Amino acid sequence: MANDKNRKAILVTPEDCIGCRGCQVACKSWNQLPGIKTKNNGTYQNPPDLAGAAFNIIRYNEVPSTENPVRWLFVSRRCMHCDDAGCMKICPAPGALYRTAEGAVAFDRDKCIGCKLCVNACPFDVPRYDAENKVTKCHLCFDRIGAAMQPACVKTCPTGALKFGDRAELIGTAKKQGFKTIYGEQDLGGLGTIYAFKDEPKLYGMKENPTIPYSVIFWHTYLKPLSVIGLGGVVAAAAIHYLAIGPHKEKDEEV
Amino acid sequence: MAEMVRKSSSDEILNHWILAGSCILLIITGFAFLFHLEFVGSVFGGFNFMKTVHNWLGVVFILSLFYSMRHYLKDALEYDDDDVQWFKVAGGYLSHKVKVPPMGKYNPGQKLYYLAIVVAGIAIALSGFGIWLLKGNTTVMLLSHLVHNVAFCIFVIAVPVHIYLGTLANPGTFQIMVNGMVPLETAKKKYPKWIKAVGKM
Ligand code: HEM
Ligand code: SF4
Ligand code: SF4
Ligand code: SF4
Numbered sequence: 058m059a060n061d062k063n064r065k066a067i068l069v070t071p072e073d074c075i076g077c078r079g080c081q082v083a084c085k086s087w088n089q090l091p092g093i094k095t096k097n098n099g100t101y102q103n104p105p106d107l108a109g110a111a112f113n114i115i116r117y118n119e120v121p122s123t124e125n126p127v128r129w130l131f132v133s134r135r136c137m138h139c140d141d142a143g144c145m146k147i148c149p150a151p152g153a154l155y156r157t158a159e160g161a162v163a164f165d166r167d168k169c170i171g172c173k174l175c176v177n178a179c180p181f182d183v184p185r186y187d188a189e190n191k192v193t194k195c196h197l198c199f200d201r202i203g204a205a206m207q208p209a210c211v212k213t214c215p216t217g218a219l220k221f222g223d224r225a226e227l228i229g230t231a232k233k234q235g236f237k238t239i240y241g242e243q244d245l246g247g248l249g250t251i252y253a254f255k256d257e258p259k260l261y262g263m264k265e266n267p268t269i270p271y272s273v274i275f276w277h278t279y280l281k282p283l284s285v286i287g288l289g290g291v292v293a294a295a296a297i298h299y300l301a302i303g304p305h306k307e308k309d310e311e312v
Numbered sequence: 313m314a315e316m317v318r319k320s321s322s323d324e325i326l327n328h329w330i331l332a333g334s335c336i337l338l339i340i341t342g343f344a345f346l347f348h349l350e351f352v353g354s355v356f357g358g359f360n361f362m363k364t365v366h367n368w369l370g371v372v373f374i375l376s377l378f379y380s381m382r383h384y385l386k387d388a389l390e391y392d393d394d395d396v397q398w399f400k401v402a403g404g405y406l407s408h409k410v411k412v413p414p415m416g417k418y419n420p421g422q423k424l425y426y427l428a429i430v431v432a433g434i435a436i437a438l439s440g441f442g443i444w445l446l447k448g449n450t451t452v453m454l455l456s457h458l459v460h461n462v463a464f465c466i467f468v469i470a471v472p473v474h475i476y477l478g479t480l481a482n483p484g485t486f487q488i489m490v491n492g493m494v495p496l497e498t499a500k501k502k503y504p505k506w507i508k509a510v511g512k513m
Binding site: 147149150151153168170171172173174176177178270272273275276280281283284285287288290291292295298299302303304305306 | 343345346347348350353359360363404405406407408443447450453454455457458461462464465468469472473476480481482483
Protein backbone atom coordinates (compact mmCIF):
# COMPACT_ATOMS: atom_id res chain seq x y z
CA MET A 58 0.00 0.00 0.00
CA ALA A 59 2.74 2.44 0.96
CA ASN A 60 4.07 2.60 -2.58
CA ASP A 61 0.75 1.99 -4.22
CA LYS A 62 0.28 4.33 -7.18
CA ASN A 63 -3.40 4.85 -6.38
CA ARG A 64 -2.79 5.85 -2.81
CA LYS A 65 -4.09 9.32 -2.04
CA ALA A 66 -3.01 11.53 0.82
CA ILE A 67 -3.45 14.91 2.45
CA LEU A 68 -0.28 16.94 2.76
CA VAL A 69 -0.24 19.40 5.66
CA THR A 70 2.13 22.37 5.55
CA PRO A 71 1.86 24.16 8.91
CA GLU A 72 3.86 27.22 7.81
CA ASP A 73 1.21 27.94 5.17
CA CYS A 74 -1.67 27.73 7.64
CA ILE A 75 -3.25 30.94 8.92
CA GLY A 76 -5.40 29.25 11.55
CA CYS A 77 -8.68 30.29 9.98
CA ARG A 78 -10.25 26.93 10.87
CA GLY A 79 -12.23 26.86 7.66
CA CYS A 80 -11.22 23.19 7.48
CA GLN A 81 -12.91 22.43 10.80
CA VAL A 82 -16.11 24.12 9.66
CA ALA A 83 -16.11 22.53 6.20
CA CYS A 84 -15.69 19.10 7.78
CA LYS A 85 -18.62 19.65 10.12
CA SER A 86 -20.72 20.93 7.29
CA TRP A 87 -20.03 18.01 4.95
CA ASN A 88 -20.38 15.38 7.68
CA GLN A 89 -23.37 17.12 9.30
CA LEU A 90 -21.73 17.22 12.69
CA PRO A 91 -23.27 19.30 15.49
CA GLY A 92 -21.44 22.13 17.23
CA ILE A 93 -19.70 21.43 20.51
CA LYS A 94 -20.17 23.70 23.48
CA THR A 95 -16.73 24.54 24.81
CA LYS A 96 -15.29 27.08 27.20
CA ASN A 97 -12.33 29.37 26.91
CA ASN A 98 -9.38 27.70 28.52
CA GLY A 99 -6.73 30.18 27.58
CA THR A 100 -6.03 29.10 24.02
CA TYR A 101 -7.52 29.70 20.61
CA GLN A 102 -7.41 25.96 20.03
CA ASN A 103 -11.03 24.95 20.00
CA PRO A 104 -12.38 22.35 20.56
CA PRO A 105 -9.40 21.32 22.70
CA ASP A 106 -9.00 17.96 20.97
CA LEU A 107 -10.68 15.65 18.46
CA ALA A 108 -14.21 14.74 19.48
CA GLY A 109 -17.15 12.70 18.28
CA ALA A 110 -18.29 15.80 16.38
CA ALA A 111 -14.80 17.08 15.47
CA PHE A 112 -12.94 14.93 12.94
CA ASN A 113 -10.18 17.48 12.48
CA ILE A 114 -8.84 20.32 14.56
CA ILE A 115 -6.09 22.89 14.20
CA ARG A 116 -3.60 22.65 17.03
CA TYR A 117 -2.48 26.13 18.07
CA ASN A 118 1.10 25.36 18.85
CA GLU A 119 3.13 28.27 20.19
CA VAL A 120 6.87 27.73 20.08
CA PRO A 121 9.87 29.83 21.16
CA SER A 122 11.45 32.02 18.54
CA THR A 123 14.39 34.40 18.42
CA GLU A 124 13.28 36.15 15.23
CA ASN A 125 9.65 36.86 16.07
CA PRO A 126 7.88 37.93 19.22
CA VAL A 127 5.41 35.11 18.62
CA ARG A 128 5.84 31.95 16.62
CA TRP A 129 2.67 29.99 16.13
CA LEU A 130 2.60 26.69 14.31
CA PHE A 131 -0.88 25.70 13.28
CA VAL A 132 -0.98 21.93 12.78
CA SER A 133 -3.96 20.05 11.41
CA ARG A 134 -4.73 17.02 13.60
CA ARG A 135 -6.88 14.20 12.31
CA CYS A 136 -6.76 10.49 11.43
CA MET A 137 -3.44 9.63 9.79
CA HIS A 138 -4.87 6.86 7.60
CA CYS A 139 -1.93 4.64 8.52
CA ASP A 140 -0.90 1.91 6.13
CA ASP A 141 -0.37 -0.38 9.13
CA ALA A 142 -3.40 0.79 11.07
CA GLY A 143 -3.63 -0.23 14.73
CA CYS A 144 -7.34 0.55 14.78
CA MET A 145 -8.07 -1.91 11.97
CA LYS A 146 -5.78 -4.52 13.46
CA ILE A 147 -7.54 -4.67 16.81
CA CYS A 148 -11.13 -4.17 15.66
CA PRO A 149 -13.21 -7.33 16.29
CA ALA A 150 -16.10 -6.33 14.03
CA PRO A 151 -15.59 -7.11 10.32
CA GLY A 152 -16.21 -4.09 8.12
CA ALA A 153 -16.48 -1.58 10.97
CA LEU A 154 -13.16 -0.08 9.89
CA TYR A 155 -12.12 -0.68 6.31
CA ARG A 156 -9.61 0.41 3.70
CA THR A 157 -10.90 2.29 0.66
CA ALA A 158 -9.45 1.98 -2.84
CA GLU A 159 -7.67 5.31 -2.24
CA GLY A 160 -5.97 3.95 0.88
CA ALA A 161 -8.15 5.78 3.41
CA VAL A 162 -9.29 4.12 6.63
CA ALA A 163 -13.06 4.59 6.62
CA PHE A 164 -15.72 3.28 8.99
CA ASP A 165 -19.21 1.84 8.85
CA ARG A 166 -21.02 2.82 12.01
CA ASP A 167 -23.68 0.13 11.61
CA LYS A 168 -21.02 -2.57 11.81
CA CYS A 169 -19.20 -1.05 14.80
CA ILE A 170 -20.01 -2.85 18.05
CA GLY A 171 -18.86 0.05 20.23
CA CYS A 172 -16.10 -1.87 22.03
CA LYS A 173 -13.73 1.14 21.86
CA LEU A 174 -10.68 -1.03 21.40
CA CYS A 175 -9.62 0.97 18.35
CA VAL A 176 -8.70 4.18 20.17
CA ASN A 177 -6.37 2.20 22.43
CA ALA A 178 -4.55 0.60 19.51
CA CYS A 179 -4.24 3.87 17.58
CA PRO A 180 -0.76 5.40 17.88
CA PHE A 181 -2.31 8.88 17.58
CA ASP A 182 -5.33 8.63 19.91
CA VAL A 183 -7.68 9.39 17.05
CA PRO A 184 -10.98 7.43 17.07
CA ARG A 185 -13.87 9.04 18.93
CA TYR A 186 -17.43 7.86 19.50
CA ASP A 187 -20.86 9.31 18.84
CA ALA A 188 -23.84 9.39 21.17
CA GLU A 189 -24.55 5.71 20.45
CA ASN A 190 -20.95 4.73 21.11
CA LYS A 191 -20.22 4.08 17.45
CA VAL A 192 -16.81 4.95 16.06
CA THR A 193 -16.33 8.31 14.31
CA LYS A 194 -13.23 9.95 12.86
CA CYS A 195 -11.85 11.53 9.70
CA HIS A 196 -12.50 9.18 6.77
CA LEU A 197 -10.62 11.25 4.19
CA CYS A 198 -14.03 12.17 2.74
CA PHE A 199 -14.10 8.75 1.05
CA ASP A 200 -17.50 9.63 -0.38
CA ARG A 201 -16.12 12.77 -2.05
CA ILE A 202 -12.76 11.47 -3.24
CA GLY A 203 -14.49 8.37 -4.62
CA ALA A 204 -16.42 10.80 -6.84
CA ALA A 205 -13.24 12.63 -7.93
CA MET A 206 -13.78 15.57 -5.55
CA GLN A 207 -11.40 16.87 -2.92
CA PRO A 208 -11.96 16.30 0.79
CA ALA A 209 -14.12 19.07 2.26
CA CYS A 210 -11.31 20.49 4.40
CA VAL A 211 -8.88 20.68 1.48
CA LYS A 212 -11.48 22.21 -0.80
CA THR A 213 -12.08 25.00 1.66
CA CYS A 214 -8.48 25.74 2.67
CA PRO A 215 -7.62 29.20 1.29
CA THR A 216 -3.83 28.93 1.53
CA GLY A 217 -2.82 25.49 0.35
CA ALA A 218 -1.83 24.43 3.86
CA LEU A 219 -3.90 21.35 3.10
CA LYS A 220 -3.31 19.64 -0.21
CA PHE A 221 -4.88 16.48 -1.52
CA GLY A 222 -3.51 14.24 -4.26
CA ASP A 223 -1.46 11.22 -5.19
CA ARG A 224 0.63 10.43 -2.17
CA ALA A 225 3.84 9.80 -4.08
CA GLU A 226 3.46 13.05 -6.03
CA LEU A 227 2.78 15.12 -2.91
CA ILE A 228 5.89 13.72 -1.26
CA GLY A 229 7.99 14.27 -4.38
CA THR A 230 6.93 17.90 -4.71
CA ALA A 231 7.44 18.67 -1.02
CA LYS A 232 10.93 17.20 -1.16
CA LYS A 233 11.79 19.30 -4.19
CA GLN A 234 10.62 22.37 -2.32
CA GLY A 235 13.29 21.59 0.25
CA PHE A 236 11.29 20.66 3.35
CA LYS A 237 13.47 19.13 6.03
CA THR A 238 11.14 16.35 7.09
CA ILE A 239 8.22 14.65 5.43
CA TYR A 240 6.51 13.34 8.52
CA GLY A 241 4.71 10.07 7.85
CA GLU A 242 6.62 9.08 4.76
CA GLN A 243 7.78 5.82 6.37
CA ASP A 244 6.05 5.59 9.76
CA LEU A 245 3.60 2.72 10.19
CA GLY A 246 4.09 1.62 6.62
CA GLY A 247 3.50 5.18 5.46
CA LEU A 248 0.78 7.55 6.63
CA GLY A 249 -2.05 8.92 4.51
CA THR A 250 -1.84 12.27 6.29
CA ILE A 251 1.67 13.57 5.72
CA TYR A 252 3.32 16.72 6.93
CA ALA A 253 5.93 18.96 5.32
CA PHE A 254 8.07 20.31 8.15
CA LYS A 255 10.89 22.84 8.13
CA ASP A 256 11.99 21.83 11.63
CA GLU A 257 12.03 18.76 13.86
CA PRO A 258 8.62 17.04 14.15
CA LYS A 259 8.90 17.52 17.91
CA LEU A 260 8.63 21.28 17.48
CA TYR A 261 5.28 20.82 15.76
CA GLY A 262 4.09 18.69 18.66
CA MET A 263 4.24 15.46 16.67
CA LYS A 264 4.93 12.06 18.12
CA GLU A 265 8.36 10.78 17.15
CA ASN A 266 8.51 7.17 15.91
CA PRO A 267 4.81 6.42 16.39
CA THR A 268 4.11 2.71 16.93
CA ILE A 269 1.15 0.48 17.56
CA PRO A 270 1.23 -0.60 21.26
CA TYR A 271 3.55 -3.62 21.69
CA SER A 272 0.86 -5.69 23.38
CA VAL A 273 -1.28 -5.32 20.26
CA ILE A 274 1.61 -6.32 18.00
CA PHE A 275 2.41 -9.31 20.25
CA TRP A 276 -1.24 -10.36 20.22
CA HIS A 277 -1.46 -10.03 16.47
CA THR A 278 1.81 -11.85 15.65
CA TYR A 279 1.78 -14.61 18.29
CA LEU A 280 -1.45 -15.05 20.20
CA LYS A 281 -3.84 -15.08 17.26
CA PRO A 282 -1.92 -17.82 15.39
CA LEU A 283 -1.34 -19.72 18.66
CA SER A 284 -5.08 -20.00 19.28
CA VAL A 285 -5.61 -21.74 15.94
CA ILE A 286 -2.45 -23.85 16.04
CA GLY A 287 -3.22 -24.81 19.65
CA LEU A 288 -6.76 -25.96 18.92
CA GLY A 289 -5.76 -27.71 15.69
CA GLY A 290 -2.76 -29.32 17.35
CA VAL A 291 -4.84 -30.76 20.18
CA VAL A 292 -7.46 -32.15 17.79
CA ALA A 293 -4.71 -33.73 15.67
CA ALA A 294 -2.89 -35.10 18.72
CA ALA A 295 -6.14 -36.60 20.05
CA ALA A 296 -6.81 -38.29 16.71
CA ILE A 297 -3.28 -39.68 16.57
CA HIS A 298 -3.49 -40.86 20.18
CA TYR A 299 -6.80 -42.56 19.52
CA LEU A 300 -5.45 -44.41 16.48
CA ALA A 301 -1.91 -45.16 17.65
CA ILE A 302 -2.40 -45.90 21.34
CA GLY A 303 -6.13 -46.17 21.72
CA PRO A 304 -8.55 -45.57 24.59
CA HIS A 305 -8.26 -46.96 28.10
CA LYS A 306 -9.83 -50.39 28.39
CA GLU A 307 -11.06 -51.80 31.66
CA LYS A 308 -8.79 -54.82 31.49
CA ASP A 309 -5.74 -52.54 31.38
CA GLU A 310 -6.43 -51.56 34.94
CA GLU A 311 -6.12 -55.16 36.09
CA VAL A 312 -2.36 -55.46 35.55
CA MET B 313 -27.90 -54.83 36.88
CA ALA B 314 -24.43 -54.23 38.14
CA GLU B 315 -24.25 -52.21 41.34
CA MET B 316 -23.64 -48.50 40.62
CA VAL B 317 -22.03 -45.76 42.70
CA ARG B 318 -22.75 -42.06 42.38
CA LYS B 319 -19.72 -40.02 41.35
CA SER B 320 -21.44 -36.75 40.47
CA SER B 321 -24.46 -35.15 42.08
CA SER B 322 -27.21 -33.75 39.89
CA ASP B 323 -26.41 -30.14 40.75
CA GLU B 324 -22.82 -30.87 39.76
CA ILE B 325 -23.94 -32.29 36.41
CA LEU B 326 -26.29 -29.38 35.73
CA ASN B 327 -23.61 -26.87 36.65
CA HIS B 328 -21.07 -28.71 34.50
CA TRP B 329 -23.27 -28.34 31.44
CA ILE B 330 -23.94 -24.67 32.12
CA LEU B 331 -20.19 -24.19 32.49
CA ALA B 332 -19.41 -26.26 29.40
CA GLY B 333 -22.17 -24.73 27.27
CA SER B 334 -21.28 -21.15 28.09
CA CYS B 335 -17.57 -21.86 27.72
CA ILE B 336 -17.91 -23.45 24.29
CA LEU B 337 -20.20 -20.68 23.00
CA LEU B 338 -17.74 -18.13 24.35
CA ILE B 339 -14.93 -19.89 22.49
CA ILE B 340 -16.89 -19.98 19.23
CA THR B 341 -17.93 -16.32 19.42
CA GLY B 342 -14.40 -15.45 20.57
CA PHE B 343 -12.94 -17.04 17.46
CA ALA B 344 -15.52 -15.13 15.40
CA PHE B 345 -14.27 -11.81 16.81
CA LEU B 346 -10.62 -12.78 16.40
CA PHE B 347 -10.87 -13.90 12.80
CA HIS B 348 -13.93 -11.96 11.60
CA LEU B 349 -15.94 -15.14 10.97
CA GLU B 350 -19.00 -13.58 9.33
CA PHE B 351 -20.93 -16.86 9.19
CA VAL B 352 -20.78 -17.15 12.99
CA GLY B 353 -21.91 -13.53 13.29
CA SER B 354 -24.87 -14.15 11.02
CA VAL B 355 -26.07 -16.96 13.32
CA PHE B 356 -26.51 -14.25 15.95
CA GLY B 357 -27.99 -11.78 13.49
CA GLY B 358 -24.78 -9.74 13.32
CA PHE B 359 -21.75 -8.89 15.41
CA ASN B 360 -23.59 -6.29 17.47
CA PHE B 361 -25.92 -8.81 19.06
CA MET B 362 -23.17 -11.41 19.19
CA LYS B 363 -21.16 -8.98 21.36
CA THR B 364 -24.08 -8.72 23.80
CA VAL B 365 -24.42 -12.50 23.87
CA HIS B 366 -20.68 -12.91 24.43
CA ASN B 367 -20.69 -10.42 27.34
CA TRP B 368 -23.57 -12.07 29.17
CA LEU B 369 -22.32 -15.60 28.53
CA GLY B 370 -19.20 -14.43 30.35
CA VAL B 371 -21.36 -13.64 33.37
CA VAL B 372 -23.01 -17.09 33.21
CA PHE B 373 -19.61 -18.73 32.81
CA ILE B 374 -17.93 -17.07 35.78
CA LEU B 375 -20.92 -17.68 38.06
CA SER B 376 -20.98 -21.38 37.23
CA LEU B 377 -17.18 -21.53 37.58
CA PHE B 378 -17.48 -20.14 41.10
CA TYR B 379 -20.28 -22.58 41.88
CA SER B 380 -18.13 -25.49 40.63
CA MET B 381 -15.65 -24.77 43.41
CA ARG B 382 -17.84 -26.57 45.91
CA HIS B 383 -17.57 -29.69 43.75
CA TYR B 384 -13.91 -29.79 42.82
CA LEU B 385 -11.75 -27.24 44.62
CA LYS B 386 -10.98 -29.28 47.74
CA ASP B 387 -9.97 -32.38 45.75
CA ALA B 388 -7.98 -30.29 43.29
CA LEU B 389 -5.78 -28.85 46.02
CA GLU B 390 -4.70 -32.20 47.54
CA TYR B 391 -1.88 -34.25 46.06
CA ASP B 392 0.00 -37.32 47.31
CA ASP B 393 2.87 -39.60 46.23
CA ASP B 394 0.60 -41.63 43.97
CA ASP B 395 -0.16 -38.42 42.08
CA VAL B 396 3.56 -37.88 41.51
CA GLN B 397 3.88 -41.47 40.31
CA TRP B 398 0.85 -40.91 38.03
CA PHE B 399 2.80 -38.24 36.15
CA LYS B 400 5.83 -40.55 35.84
CA VAL B 401 3.71 -43.05 33.93
CA ALA B 402 1.87 -40.23 32.10
CA GLY B 403 -1.38 -41.50 33.56
CA GLY B 404 -1.07 -44.63 31.46
CA TYR B 405 -2.04 -42.66 28.37
CA LEU B 406 1.16 -43.29 26.44
CA SER B 407 1.23 -47.04 27.00
CA HIS B 408 -1.36 -49.48 28.31
CA LYS B 409 1.41 -51.69 29.73
CA VAL B 410 2.59 -49.44 32.56
CA LYS B 411 1.18 -49.78 36.06
CA VAL B 412 -0.94 -46.75 36.97
CA PRO B 413 -0.89 -46.04 40.73
CA PRO B 414 -4.18 -46.17 42.66
CA MET B 415 -6.18 -42.96 42.29
CA GLY B 416 -8.66 -41.04 44.40
CA LYS B 417 -11.82 -39.50 43.00
CA TYR B 418 -9.84 -37.45 40.47
CA ASN B 419 -6.44 -38.06 38.96
CA PRO B 420 -3.85 -35.26 39.15
CA GLY B 421 -4.36 -34.47 35.47
CA GLN B 422 -8.01 -33.68 36.19
CA LYS B 423 -7.10 -31.75 39.31
CA LEU B 424 -4.58 -29.61 37.51
CA TYR B 425 -7.04 -29.16 34.66
CA TYR B 426 -9.51 -27.83 37.16
CA LEU B 427 -7.01 -25.40 38.67
CA ALA B 428 -5.99 -24.24 35.19
CA ILE B 429 -9.64 -23.58 34.33
CA VAL B 430 -10.14 -21.68 37.59
CA VAL B 431 -7.07 -19.49 37.09
CA ALA B 432 -7.59 -18.91 33.37
CA GLY B 433 -11.34 -18.56 33.96
CA ILE B 434 -10.94 -15.81 36.55
CA ALA B 435 -8.35 -14.09 34.34
CA ILE B 436 -10.52 -14.24 31.23
CA ALA B 437 -13.61 -13.05 33.12
CA LEU B 438 -11.90 -10.16 34.89
CA SER B 439 -10.22 -9.00 31.69
CA GLY B 440 -13.49 -9.42 29.82
CA PHE B 441 -15.24 -7.18 32.30
CA GLY B 442 -12.35 -4.73 31.90
CA ILE B 443 -12.90 -4.48 28.14
CA TRP B 444 -16.66 -4.34 28.62
CA LEU B 445 -16.92 -1.80 31.41
CA LEU B 446 -13.68 0.18 31.81
CA LYS B 447 -13.40 1.61 28.32
CA GLY B 448 -12.02 4.95 29.44
CA ASN B 449 -8.64 3.70 30.65
CA THR B 450 -6.03 2.79 28.02
CA THR B 451 -3.82 0.78 30.39
CA VAL B 452 -6.76 -1.26 31.64
CA MET B 453 -8.03 -1.81 28.10
CA LEU B 454 -4.72 -2.91 26.62
CA LEU B 455 -3.80 -5.09 29.60
CA SER B 456 -7.27 -6.66 29.59
CA HIS B 457 -7.06 -7.27 25.87
CA LEU B 458 -3.73 -9.06 26.32
CA VAL B 459 -4.79 -11.13 29.35
CA HIS B 460 -8.09 -12.04 27.69
CA ASN B 461 -6.27 -13.44 24.69
CA VAL B 462 -3.57 -15.29 26.67
CA ALA B 463 -6.30 -16.96 28.74
CA PHE B 464 -8.21 -17.71 25.54
CA CYS B 465 -5.19 -19.66 24.23
CA ILE B 466 -5.14 -21.71 27.46
CA PHE B 467 -8.83 -22.52 27.01
CA VAL B 468 -8.66 -23.55 23.36
CA ILE B 469 -5.85 -25.97 24.24
CA ALA B 470 -7.09 -27.31 27.61
CA VAL B 471 -10.79 -27.72 26.81
CA PRO B 472 -10.47 -30.00 23.75
CA VAL B 473 -7.99 -32.20 25.67
CA HIS B 474 -10.58 -32.46 28.44
CA ILE B 475 -13.37 -33.29 26.01
CA TYR B 476 -11.30 -36.02 24.37
CA LEU B 477 -10.33 -37.54 27.74
CA GLY B 478 -13.91 -37.34 29.00
CA THR B 479 -15.33 -39.10 25.95
CA LEU B 480 -13.38 -41.14 23.39
CA ALA B 481 -10.19 -41.73 25.40
CA ASN B 482 -12.01 -43.13 28.44
CA PRO B 483 -15.12 -45.05 27.38
CA GLY B 484 -17.78 -44.97 30.07
CA THR B 485 -16.63 -41.66 31.58
CA PHE B 486 -19.09 -39.51 29.69
CA GLN B 487 -21.92 -41.19 31.57
CA ILE B 488 -20.72 -39.50 34.75
CA MET B 489 -21.79 -36.19 33.25
CA VAL B 490 -25.15 -37.65 32.17
CA ASN B 491 -26.51 -39.47 35.21
CA GLY B 492 -23.57 -39.24 37.60
CA MET B 493 -23.23 -43.02 38.02
CA VAL B 494 -20.27 -45.40 37.61
CA PRO B 495 -20.46 -49.21 37.93
CA LEU B 496 -19.01 -50.12 41.33
CA GLU B 497 -16.60 -52.65 39.80
CA THR B 498 -15.21 -50.01 37.42
CA ALA B 499 -14.94 -47.48 40.22
CA LYS B 500 -12.98 -49.95 42.37
CA LYS B 501 -10.38 -50.20 39.63
CA LYS B 502 -10.28 -46.58 38.54
CA TYR B 503 -10.75 -44.74 41.83
CA PRO B 504 -9.82 -47.28 44.56
CA LYS B 505 -8.79 -44.71 47.16
CA TRP B 506 -12.04 -42.83 46.77
CA ILE B 507 -14.14 -46.02 46.99
CA LYS B 508 -12.24 -47.02 50.14
CA ALA B 509 -12.80 -43.58 51.61
CA VAL B 510 -16.57 -43.83 51.06
CA GLY B 511 -16.51 -47.33 52.64
CA LYS B 512 -17.55 -49.43 49.64
CA MET B 513 -14.31 -51.42 49.43
C1 HEM C 1 -18.86 -30.90 25.45
C2 HEM C 1 -17.80 -30.90 26.08
C3 HEM C 1 -17.48 -31.57 27.42
C4 HEM C 1 -17.59 -32.89 27.79
C5 HEM C 1 -18.06 -34.03 26.92
C6 HEM C 1 -17.17 -32.99 29.17
C7 HEM C 1 -17.13 -34.16 29.92
C8 HEM C 1 -16.80 -34.25 31.26
C9 HEM C 1 -16.81 -35.44 32.04
C10 HEM C 1 -17.21 -36.80 31.52
C11 HEM C 1 -16.41 -35.13 33.31
C12 HEM C 1 -16.30 -36.07 34.48
C13 HEM C 1 -14.92 -36.60 34.66
C14 HEM C 1 -14.82 -37.48 35.90
O1 HEM C 1 -15.62 -37.30 36.82
O2 HEM C 1 -13.90 -38.30 35.92
C15 HEM C 1 -16.13 -33.72 33.33
C16 HEM C 1 -15.66 -33.03 34.42
C17 HEM C 1 -15.34 -31.69 34.41
N1 HEM C 1 -15.51 -30.79 33.35
FE1 HEM C 1 -16.16 -31.25 31.51
N2 HEM C 1 -16.81 -31.73 29.60
C18 HEM C 1 -16.98 -30.84 28.56
C19 HEM C 1 -16.72 -29.48 28.56
C20 HEM C 1 -16.20 -28.81 29.65
C21 HEM C 1 -15.79 -27.42 29.62
C22 HEM C 1 -15.90 -26.49 28.40
C23 HEM C 1 -15.30 -27.13 30.85
C24 HEM C 1 -14.69 -25.85 31.38
C25 HEM C 1 -14.83 -24.71 31.26
C26 HEM C 1 -15.40 -28.31 31.65
C27 HEM C 1 -15.01 -28.40 32.98
C28 HEM C 1 -15.04 -29.56 33.73
C29 HEM C 1 -14.53 -29.64 35.07
C30 HEM C 1 -13.90 -28.48 35.84
C31 HEM C 1 -14.73 -30.97 35.51
C32 HEM C 1 -14.33 -31.51 36.90
C33 HEM C 1 -13.36 -32.62 36.93
C34 HEM C 1 -12.12 -32.47 36.14
O3 HEM C 1 -11.30 -31.61 36.48
O4 HEM C 1 -11.98 -33.21 35.15
N3 HEM C 1 -15.95 -29.31 30.90
N4 HEM C 1 -16.38 -33.19 32.07
S1 SF4 D 1 -4.38 7.29 12.91
FE1 SF4 D 1 -5.36 5.87 14.31
S2 SF4 D 1 -7.47 5.80 13.63
FE2 SF4 D 1 -6.29 6.69 11.93
S3 SF4 D 1 -5.74 4.90 10.65
FE3 SF4 D 1 -4.03 5.23 12.09
S4 SF4 D 1 -4.53 3.82 13.78
FE4 SF4 D 1 -6.42 4.10 12.62
S1 SF4 E 1 -15.29 0.61 18.64
FE1 SF4 E 1 -16.12 -0.07 16.66
S2 SF4 E 1 -14.56 0.43 15.15
FE2 SF4 E 1 -13.58 0.59 17.19
S3 SF4 E 1 -12.64 -1.48 17.50
FE3 SF4 E 1 -14.67 -1.54 18.41
S4 SF4 E 1 -16.01 -2.34 16.80
FE4 SF4 E 1 -14.12 -1.66 15.80
S1 SF4 F 1 -8.51 25.83 6.23
FE1 SF4 F 1 -6.33 25.73 5.72
S2 SF4 F 1 -5.51 27.70 6.45
FE2 SF4 F 1 -7.52 27.48 7.40
S3 SF4 F 1 -7.05 26.49 9.36
FE3 SF4 F 1 -7.51 24.82 7.94
S4 SF4 F 1 -5.51 24.20 7.16
FE4 SF4 F 1 -5.23 26.25 8.11
